Amino acid sequence: MRISPPGAHESMLGLKRKSNENRRxxxxxxxxxxxxxxxxxxxxxxxxxxxxxxxxxxxDVCMESEYSDIFQACLSTDIYDGMRYKLFQxxxxxxxxxxxxxxxxxxxxDPSYSPLHNASDASNSLSNSKRFRHPLLPYFQFxxxxxxxTNTWVYQHQSLPNVPVAAQNVSWYSDTRGGIICEDMGTxxxxxxxxxxxxxxxxxxxxxxxxxxxxxxxxxxxxxxxDLCDTSADSHSPAAHTPxxxxxxxxxxxxxxxxxxxxxxxxxxxxxxxxxxxxxxxEPYPLYYWVNPLSEARLRRGTSAELALDISFKVYMSSSTIxxxxxxxxxxxxxxxYKHVQDSGGLEMLKIDNSTNTMPEPQELIKYDLVLVSVSRxxxxxxxxxxKIGELGYSCRCYSKGFEQ
Numbered sequence: 001m002r003i004s005p006p007g008a009h010e011s012m013l014g015l016k017r018k019s020n021e022n023r024r025x026x027x028x029x030x031x032x033x034x035x036x037x038x039x040x041x042x043x044x045x046x047x048x049x050x051x052x053x054x055x056x057x058x059x060d061v062c063m064e065s066e067y068s069d070i071f072q073a074c075l076s077t078d079i080y081d082g083m084r085y086k087l088f089q090x091x092x093x094x095x096x097x098x099x100x101x102x103x104x105x106x107x108x109x110d111p112s113y114s115p116l117h118n119a120s121d122a123s124n125s126l127s128n129s130k131r132f133r134h135p136l137l138p139y140f141q142f143x144x145x146x147x148x149x150t151n152t153w154v155y156q157h158q159s160l161p162n163v164p165v166a167a168q169n170v171s172w173y174s175d176t177r178g179g180i181i182c183e184d185m186g187t188x189x190x191x192x193x194x195x196x197x198x199x200x201x202x203x204x205x206x207x208x209x210x211x212x213x214x215x216x217x218x219x220x221x222x223x224x225x226x227d228l229c230d231t232s233a234d235s236h237s238p239a240a241h242t243p244x245x246x247x248x249x250x251x252x253x254x255x256x257x258x259x260x261x262x263x264x265x266x267x268x269x270x271x272x273x274x275x276x277x278x279x280x281x282x283e284p285y286p287l288y289y290w291v292n293p294l295s296e297a298r299l300r301r302g303t304s305a306e307l308a309l310d311i312s313f314k315v316y317m318s319s320s321t322i323x324x325x326x327x328x329x330x331x332x333x334x335x336x337x338y339k340h341v342q343d344s345g346g347l348e349m350l351k352i353d354n355s356t357n358t359m360p361e362p363q364e365l366i367k368y369d370l371v372l373v374s375v376s377r378x379x380x381x382x383x384x385x386x387x388k389i390g391e392l393g394y395s396c397r398c399y400s401k402g403f404e405q
Contacts, residue, residue: 047182052090053097057135058104061142067103070199074099082198082346084339091192094181098196102177106134107141109155110171115139116156116164141172190336197321197347201369202263204319207289218293221312226258228285254278258287264319266367270345286366287317318366327353327374334372353377 062071074096079086115138132145138153151167181189212220230251269279292312325333330353341347353374359381365371
């Protein structure tokens, strides 16, 4: 039996206490002191005491947009249509923030400009336009209702200091969509995502303009198209199913419904708004547009138009949502879906996590509200593009599910 000398325990405890204090001092974030001697809060302090997003400053702009019905449903105190339970208030606030960021992204000031002064008149401070002034002016601006009444600030360019520039002549950039939900574990982040999908399952994706450059995708090479054809109505005629010289009224009405409908026709059919006879005629012809993955620089280097057309691919319009999760969280998402979303009138879900199964075609995927894909399964759909542009149309399969050969 080993006997420690007198005072050894006290000295060991003192060393241990000193080492713990040193460890805490190392892990403690360094704080910046101001000239007055006050400590500025760290990012961790700001995160821990950050309140839920307040929808009040953005209410007027959101409620007067074309998405007012979605924002109104989000702020409802009742149970959302398709959900089983009511959301907590902090979840509703976070959900409103996500919708606002996706549907109505703000504009932020070009860094080469800086605010000079506010030209607003004090007598006009309570005007009706104040309701549409961004709370973070002069550095942020609403993307809707932007005029001299909503932003009365005057700016200056860094190359021309003290030269006033009106807000309408200043460069503004659209804020990025998307983000990261940084709430604590167990606060219902998955439930918020499911509620977001339920609220927007009617909302069709916004079609891009022809010639628009989509980051990491390519250049839009066509307007919205559909394979719907106007054929002869007489099936016994030898010329049946041949294109008509003069389009029929039925064809024009069907094509107009496909091209101009802001809501998902599939959801309208599921809700009983769209008759089954009309749905059967429109379902086989989803909207799509062509995208060319080649950049204009490569096209100028001599790439033939035939090759550029061969590697173009289709992008189908839909209201579906793809959720990519780690392999160990697929079953958890399935459980959360059946826990929070109603079986009838909720979400039509497709789970894809089997590495041996073939990925369904886009025409099949857009029939679902939620497509749940594991990371390992999705990774099998990607093959790097060959460096030789001449072989791109034959070796690259990363767009194989989006275009026909």
